[in-house]
Amino acid sequence: DIVMTQSPDSLAVSLGExxxxxxxxSQSVLSSSNNKNYLxxxxxxxxxxxxxxxxxxxxxxxxxxDRFSGSGSGTDFTLTISSLRAEDVAVYYCQQxxxxxxxxxxxxxxxx
Amino acid sequence: xxxxxxxxxxxxxxxxxxxxxxxxxxxxxxxxxMTWVRQAPGKGLEWVGRIKSKSDGGxxxxxxxxxxxxxxxxxxxKNTLYLQMNSxxxxxxxxxxxTIDGSSGTFEAWFDPWGQGTLVTVSS
Numbered sequence: 001d002i003v004m005t006q007s008p009d010s011l012a013v014s015l016g017e018x019x020x021x022x023x024x025x026s027q028s029v030l031s032s033s034n035n036k037n038y039l040x041x042x043x044x045x046x047x048x049x050x051x052x053x054x055x056x057x058x059x060x061x062x063x064x065x066d067r068f069s070g071s072g073s074g075t076d077f078t079l080t081i082s083s084l085r086a087e088d089v090a091v092y093y094c095q096q097x098x099x100x101x102x103x104x105x106x107x108x109x110x111x112x
Numbered sequence: 113x114x115x116x117x118x119x120x121x122x123x124x125x126x127x128x129x130x131x132x133x134x135x136x137x138x139x140x141x142x143x144x145x146m147t148w149v150r151q152a153p154g155k156g157l158e159w160v161g162r163i164k165s166k167s168d169g170g171x172x173x174x175x176x177x178x179x180x181x182x183x184x185x186x187x188x189x190k191n192t193l194y195l196q197m198n199s200x201x202x203x204x205x206x207x208x209x210x211t212i213d214g215s216s217g218t219f220e221a222w223f224d225p226w227g228q229g230t231l232v233t234v235s236s
Contacts, residue, residue, distance in 0.1 A: 040222035052224035097220035104157040
């Protein structure tokens with residue numbers, strides 16, 4: 001199975017400041033056939049189910065604010081929250097869907 | 113708007129069985145690939161299994177830890193997805209979420225949307 005490792009485990013950021021979350025896969029999730037990275041990001045607010053933020057490493061899901069952006073390729077990926085808001089307090093997970101089974105990182109907790 | 117509502121969770125003894133349900137609205141369950149993901153208390157997310165759409169054969173696929181014990185099925189008349197769990201172990205304790213596979217064009221995909229989840233506790 002592809003192992004996904006997120007860093008840091010937790011992150012405290014001031015309101016209005018930038019948050020940078022990292023995700024590393026144990027093997028490349030970049031497809032040579034379509035040049036797409038099979039990587040998604042989710043937000044899980046306390047007491048709620050996960051919510052899709054990003055897929056194909058950088059495509060925002062419908063309704064996701066543009067302060068959330070995804071970048072990276074191959075094995076190294078980043079989720080950036082450009083200006084943190086109080087409602088962004090959550091655990092963020094990356095997921096690879098290149099290999100079977102699909103696997104998730106352990107999560108990064110973002111706090112104010 | 114697509115909505116998924118899980119139900120049926122509860123407390124069950126090790127070795128016991130339980131069936132959880134996922135009622136869908138805004139979408140026809142037989143027309144999409146659907147997946148179960150679980151989350152142990154305070155832990156991360158784990159893919160449990162999926163069922164393909166009827167047009168893609170309706171086949172099911174399971175994670176190694178649950179293969180042979182869990183079964184995914186659909187009831188089209190109720191637009192509902194099920195997860196039948198047998199021979200339950202304490203390590204199966206988790207919130208179970210149903211979700212819909214994205215259109216990745218491959219076997220694996222992102223998941224969106226998710227239901228609110230149902231808690232299954234396996235304990236003596």
